[in-house]
Amino acid sequence: MKALVYSDWDQLEVRDVPEPKPQPGEVVVRVAAVGICGSELEGFASRSPRRTPPLVMGHEFCGEIQEVGAGVSGYRPGDRVVVNSVISCGRCPACRDGQSHLCPEREVFGMKRPGGFAELCAVPAATLLPLPEKVSPVEGALVEPLANGVHALSLVAQRLPETVLVIGAGTIGLMALQVAKAMGAFRLVCADTNERRLEVAHALGAEPVFNPVRGDLVAAIREFTRGRGADVVIDAVGASVTRRQAVAASRPGGEVVWIGLHEDATELSGFDVVLGERRISGSYAVTPRDLQAAIGLFAHGKIEIAPWVKPFPLAEGARVFRELVTAPPEDYIKALLLP
Ligand SMILES: [Zn+2]
Ligand SMILES: [Zn+2]
Known part of the structure; x- marks a missing residue:
């Protein structure tokens, strides 16, 4: 599959990488759209130790389930889903209180584990939320920033x-x-x-x-x-x-x-x-409730994205990333990639 790979400091390129397989409790999502986040641009530009190459970044994404791993119930191939950027343990006091974003063991996609700048991404089923038909893939990739x-x-x-x-x-x-x-x-x-x-x-x-x-x-x-x-x-x-x-x-x-x-x-x-x-x-990151509310705001037509959001093919990912790091573009604010 194709992925935008952060192969070394200052190096980004689209290339072929092995397809992920779902581990128990995971599904593989065929990514429909993924946002380029300011935290990723800053991390890339400043060589942040929080995002160390080699890495596939991307934590704002939605798509369709391609394959379901062992022990996953409630999801089937073909289901449209949004992915919570934060992966949490599900067992600690914060997780049990509905504050999974404050879990001490939390992880974010595209930091220690591969993210969504790729055609496919393996994700724990616990991070999924169903995406209604009336919410487009571009809107779906904006659910996470809206939930912020x-x-x-x-x-x-x-x-x-x-x-x-x-x-x-x-x-x-x-x-x-x-x-x-x-x-x-x-x-x-x-x-x-x-x-x-x-x-x-x-x-x-x-x-x-x-x-x-x-x-x-x-x-x-x-x-x-x-x-x-x-x-x-x-x-x-x-x-x-x-x-x-x-x-x-x-x-x-x-x-x-x-x-x-x-x-x-x-x-x-x-x-x-x-x-x-x-x-x-x-305010840090989002809870599943925030994501649910954000999906609702899109589904009810409350959010305007036309004048400031611009999607690009994944193949242009490296160029767009560099453009955003160098100078804010004139004709858009938020870039998305369509793998
Ligand atoms: Zn982000
Ligand atoms: Zn936890």
Whole structure:
């Protein structure tokens, strides 16, 4: 079968590799579409030890079951499925509490084990969710990033927040924005340093949008909210400066969710947090419930992907990967590969 192989540092190529066989408890999925994730681009560009070649990456994928291994019930060849990017042990307290994404033994596809940048991928049956006919393969591959947006907003206690600010109009930010919209948030505001991305955010319902290069984001949000601040702020960048802005732009008693992972160390005003009783939550990956909710949002036509998602054949994978690492393209934000 063909796979996009990360063969050595800085080397990616499409080549023939042996077909996987399902181990007991696994199925082999014929991949229909797979997303290229920002974490994979950053890992490749920075030679991260979390993704060491030789490796087939890819953790955002859907497809059709080709072969079912021993001991798997409830799935048959031909079933359309989405794969949870996180593989968990299923036995520990976190897994038993429905928090499989926090399992200490968790693994992600395309890190220690082969992922979905290939025609076929062996996956544990416990990671599967059925994909309804009305959700397309391209949407199916976006279920995982959409579920990241669902997960971020599931950590927010306020129902029907008035103003939601999303910092960062990349894939996760645009998904979080659309989840907030589907939840009934009254006003959506988006900030990004890239004008093209702001146009997309605006087309998806953000009004107004802010470019922090042109002026002070926190002051603009305060002014827009009559001095109060946003009820909910999602930081989908994860830089020290955006984490600080997220806290400062939230209202007293407001909620901040950090989902971006751009940097580790963060300088923050402790007074803003304590005196304003602001709550900061970290959001990592997804639960099966988030994936289920994301499939529902696609099935009910709540999510727009047309202006910013672009699929490519797997054969172009190496070129597209390099293009995304080098400079953000003008005509799309999220790339998918179709094996
Ligand atoms: Zn991802
Ligand atoms: Zn576990």
